Amino acid sequence: MKKTRNTVAKTKILNTISDSKIALSHSEIHELLDDFCDRVTIYRVLDRLVDEGLIHKAVTIEGVVKYAACHTCSTDEHHHNHIHFSCEQCHTVICMENVEPVFNMPKQYKVHSVNFTLSGICPQCS
Amino acid sequence: MKKTRNTVAKTKILNTISDSKIALSHSEIHELLDDFCDRVTIYRVLDRLVDEGLIHKAVTIEGVVKYAACHTCSTDEHHHNHIHFSCEQCHTVICMENVEPVFNMPKQYKVHSVNFTLSGICPQCS
DNA sequence: CAACTAATGCAATATTGTTGCAAATATAAT
DNA sequence: ATTATATTTGCAACAATATTGCATTAGTTG
Incomplete structure (x- = not known):
């Protein structure tokens, strides 16, 4: 596995997700970061964070991809077999x-x- | 609920989905129909078919929306609590x-x- | 067959995601 | 601290996916 670096963007994005009570989409993260970094960077950092197991993905029935950090993330015994709830309202x-x-x-x-x-x-x- | 009509496009799209062993995405349906109708029409017909309960949606972890017709679709007691399997290969x-x-x-x-x-x-x- | 209204096609636009490449920056070695 | 390196970023361009408005077409009902 390629070595990955701790960059400012990565830290900020991870914190944004960790601090959020709800799962966030790419565009929501982009807004919360208020143009701190490029759209493309967010896509790439999200991929890396998922690879490293620091966050996980969930997809709504509308096809919206959301990202969340849960407690089992970043532990050895980490799995994401839990359910996500998407409010239609x-x-x-x-x-x-x-x-x-x-x-x-x-x-x-x-x-x-x-x-x-x-x-x-x-x-x-x- | 608004009344819905049986159009050629609707029939053809429903048959395509029903005849398929696998769940199909919008673009796959578009290809199978070989330009029989507009891309936009397919989007609208798919929405209608889901509304009417004749087909159901499944979304992969990549955010790809797929459509399928199952046996419980179009029956009174129709629910889609079953699992979908998405092959990474x-x-x-x-x-x-x-x-x-x-x-x-x-x-x-x-x-x-x-x-x-x-x-x-x-x-x-x- | 006439009237009504849903459905379609087309064009334009919005949103979401990807790729290549040069410049910037984190990390490790000296 | 300075240098060497490879990762990461920004930018620009592009690709794919989805949505909307409006005029036209075509089911459906009587």
């Missing part, structure tokens, strides 16, 4: 770190990663 | 209609739809 996506679905795949399928996203109305919008 | 997405995950959401969350997509290597590519 306020469009926020949150990690439900305690909700891990149980399923039974035929063992010919080699599963590398999962994406569990539920859509509906969150408690705040009800 | 051949990039095909299939419905695992028999694999329905069990999970336990806090009941303050009103769940309308689910998106379960696993990524990995399918039996053919192993």
